Amino acid sequence: MSADLHVRAHQFIAKERVEGLAQAEREWLGAHLQECARCAEFARQTEQALRSLRTAAIPFPSGLASRTQFRVRLRAQELREREPHRRALWLACAVSWACGIFSAPYVWRLFEWFGQLTGMPKLVWELGFGLWWTIPVLFAAVVLLMENARYSDEAGWMR
Amino acid sequence: MGDEAKAIARGLQRRDPDLLDRLIEQYQYRLFRYLVYITGNKERAEDFFQETWIRVLERGHQYDGRSRFEAWLFAIARHLVIDWQRAKKTQSLDALTDPEQEHPLQFANENEPSPLHQVLSQEKEENVQASLEKIPAIYREVLVLRFQEELRIDEMAGVLSIPVSTVKSRLYRGLEALRGALPGGTA
Numbered sequence: 572m573s574a575d576l577h578v579r580a581h582q583f584i585a586k587e588r589v590e591g592l593a594q595a596e597r598e599w600l601g602a603h604l605q606e607c608a609r610c611a612e613f614a615r616q617t618e619q620a621l622r623s624l625r626t627a628a629i630p631f632p633s634g635l636a637s638r639t640q641f642r643v644r645l646r647a648q649e650l651r652e653r654e655p656h657r658r659a660l661w662l663a664c665a666v667s668w669a670c671g672i673f674s675a676p677y678v679w680r681l682f683e684w685f686g687q688l689t690g691m692p693k694l695v696w697e698l699g700f701g702l703w704w705t706i707p708v709l710f711a712a713v714v715l716l717m718e719n720a721r722y723s724d725e726a727g728w729m730r
Numbered sequence: 731m732g733d734e735a736k737a738i739a740r741g742l743q744r745r746d747p748d749l750l751d752r753l754i755e756q757y758q759y760r761l762f763r764y765l766v767y768i769t770g771n772k773e774r775a776e777d778f779f780q781e782t783w784i785r786v787l788e789r790g791h792q793y794d795g796r797s798r799f800e801a802w803l804f805a806i807a808r809h810l811v812i813d814w815q816r817a818k819k820t821q822s823l824d825a826l827t828d829p830e831q832e833h834p835l836q837f838a839n840e841n842e843p844s845p846l847h848q849v850l851s852q853e854k855e856e857n858v859q860a861s862l863e864k865i866p867a868i869y870r871e872v873l874v875l876r877f878q879e880e881l882r883i884d885e886m887a888g889v890l891s892i893p894v895s896t897v898k899s900r901l902y903r904g905l906e907a908l909r910g911a912l913p914g915g916t917a
Contacts, residue, residue, distance in 0.1 A: 589876070589901045590883060620908045621877050627862070629763045632776055636758045639780045640751050646784050647745050 580610040667707035735795040742790025782807040801885040864911035869904030
């Protein structure tokens with residue numbers, strides 16, 4: 572029997588377990604295994620190896636599930652408590668934006684007046700007016716970063 | 731699968747504590763076993779087990795119920811392990827990500843029984859543990875996902891964030907390694 576046939580049989584034995592065989596391939600392999608004791612032994616060893624893998628037992632630590640359930644419930648509670656805080660933060664940002672829009676003409680005049688008072692170039696106080704609008708976003712970002720930093724410290728138990 | 735996965739997705743959106751309790755009980759053994767195989771350490775697997783479920787709670791809204799829950803769960807667990815490895819830098823991240831990497835997870839002292847050995851030998855599975863220890867982590871992982879967890883190849887590709895073709899090639903190599911690692915193996 573040609574060595575190529577054995578190589579092909581070995582490939583099919585692996586393929587059968589990994590992704591399955593087409594009908595014709597399965598028939599060819601079945602016929603080959605009936606004739607070739609060496610390849611049949613190879614197939615048996617493969618099957619035995621996989622059976623050993625499937626039946627390998629790992630003891631589950633007692634109490635791990637209940638400890639985890641407890642931690643998850645605590646964390647869920649913490650998240651629920653943080654939700655109103657988050658909502659309040661976004662609400663404050665929204666109100667701040669709304670106030671910003673309505674007060675824009677006055678703020679513009681204020682910047683203009685301050686620019687003229689200090690003799691500052693027009694571009695500088697215009698830039699300052701532009702930056703004025705980023706204050707709510709910066710404030711929200713700082714609060715969120717502080718919150719996340721605190722959370723990271725709390726979650727640092729694993730490290 | 732569809733209805734159950736959708737129900738889980740809805741429960742996770744609500745952060746339903748009863749659902750999470752049930753999921754922890756239902757998947758406890760499978761998740762723990764997977765973590766032991768990819769970390770090679772029982773204590774570390776326990777830490778990751780808890781952290782995985784915390785992450786499920788926090789990121790539950792990202793699960794859409796279109797895939798099997800266990801595939802999403804294993805992906806979360808795996809990412810946590812990889813993040814931890816990256817942070818600790820005690821070993822190359824490639825041990826779990828590079829298909830050409832030849833080295834298994836590195837244990838503290840190769841002359842002493844490894845943690846994986848200790849975990850498995852408690853169940854008198856000497857042959858299996860000896861075989862699995864010889865197999866590089868990336869192949870051990872695909873073997874576990876495919877033949878223990880019975881994930882489909884496309885699901886495995888999702889969990890491992892690699893192409894289907896890479897999953898297949900790792901499976902073929904893993905199978906060869908497993909067979910070769912068994913006493914009296916042919917490889």
